[in-house]
Amino acid sequence: MQIGHIDLGPRPVLLAPMEDVTDIGFRLLCRRLGAAMVYSEFVAADALVRMVNKSLQKLTVCDEERPVAIQIYGKDPGAVAEAAEIVWEHAHPDIIDINFGCPVKRVAGKGAGAGLLQNPDLMCEITRNVVDRVGDRVPVTVKTRLDWTMPHEGNFLIESLAERLQDQGISALTIHGRTRAQMYTGEANWAPIGRIKTNPRIHIPIIGNGDIDSPERCREAFDRYGVDAVMIGRATFGRPWIFAEIQGKTLTVDEKLDILKQQALESIRLVDGQGKDNAEYRGILHVRRHLAASPLFKGIPNFRQTRIEMLRAEHLDELFEIIERCRPLVLETEAQGLKIS
Numbered sequence: 001m002q003i004g005h006i007d008l009g010p011r012p013v014l015l016a017p018m019e020d021v022t023d024i025g026f027r028l029l030c031r032r033l034g035a036a037m038v039y040s041e042f043v044a045a046d047a048l049v050r051m052v053n054k055s056l057q058k059l060t061v062c063d064e065e066r067p068v069a070i071q072i073y074g075k076d077p078g079a080v081a082e083a084a085e086i087v088w089e090h091a092h093p094d095i096i097d098i099n100f101g102c103p104v105k106r107v108a109g110k111g112a113g114a115g116l117l118q119n120p121d122l123m124c125e126i127t128r129n130v131v132d133r134v135g136d137r138v139p140v141t142v143k144t145r146l147d148w149t150m151p152h153e154g155n156f157l158i159e160s161l162a163e164r165l166q167d168q169g170i171s172a173l174t175i176h177g178r179t180r181a182q183m184y185t186g187e188a189n190w191a192p193i194g195r196i197k198t199n200p201r202i203h204i205p206i207i208g209n210g211d212i213d214s215p216e217r218c219r220e221a222f223d224r225y226g227v228d229a230v231m232i233g234r235a236t237f238g239r240p241w242i243f244a245e246i247q248g249k250t251l252t253v254d255e256k257l258d259i260l261k262q263q264a265l266e267s268i269r270l271v272d273g274q275g276k277d278n279a280e281y282r283g284i285l286h287v288r289r290h291l292a293a294s295p296l297f298k299g300i301p302n303f304r305q306t307r308i309e310m311l312r313a314e315h316l317d318e319l320f321e322i323i324e325r326c327r328p329l330v331l332e333t334e335a336q337g338l339k340i341s
Helices: 024-032 045-049 053-057 077-091 113-118 120-134 158-167 191-198 215-225 242-246 253-273 279-292 304-312 316-335
Strands: 013-015 037-039 068-073 095-100 140-145 172-176 206-209 229-232
Touching: 013 024, 013 242, 024 037, 024 253, 045 053, 045 068, 045 077, 068 077, 077 095, 077 120, 095 113, 095 120, 113 120, 113 140, 120 140, 120 158, 140 158, 158 172, 158 191, 172 191, 191 206, 191 215, 215 229, 215 242, 253 279, 253 316, 279 304, 279 316, 304 316
Parallel strands: 013 037, 013 229, 037 068, 068 095, 095 140, 140 172, 172 206, 206 229
Antiparallel strands: none
């Protein structure tokens, strides 16, 4: 599958953009474990235009993680286009992606992200402005949802909007199989994604997203719905090795626990590289909730108190001691034949 000049190979699996998750450390880890391409946390266009330092820091990329996409969002066509220019000048990403899918109130409620599903004309105007501004240098893509809410009758908005977005010059379209009203509840609906893929007027790659949490579901997305690529988001929490599993690799419990420890080290290294004080604490604060949510620990009896300890850990040796304490328990759970992801 190819986006612009970027060849991602057959059946690529991508790391979804997720706020407060897909920083450079986590992206690097997922790339090493088999993600074909990784996406940054979304960055507010208005903040980039104002040169807010915290937002500019999100533009940091390195060659080892490429191909990498940086995602921006906003509701003003001029500001989003200017932000795309700033992204290109600062990071030279392989792709610039526009977020029309974030459902959270502070974004969608203000008319950005999935909020633009209520204004398709503005969505197209934003897309065209970005393509006109940077599309000659970098592929521009879009990520969105099926609709603002469930249609009373007829098709989802995206089934007609996909063609309009393609007409604005985007190089690929990612669709999350839920409406904004659903947020992350219920099951993702892949049927309309499949219909868009089989639309003879659609010639850009279609990337499917939503509820891909196993090699089996990933295979179904390709086989049943015909998408060009699959994007994985929440299933990577505490389980970045899902990319290796999809590639058919079998990791031991020890290897998975060591990956969690590596994730903590990468988080600390990232903070330290930003020159911030107390990098160890800040790095652990950022990553510990993802480690505590790892499915590795779900089979451990009475794990609640240990999870609380993990969520309260403030030092690396403290966090690692908790993980090592869990190691024999996880191995025992696996030996008893319980499923460990």
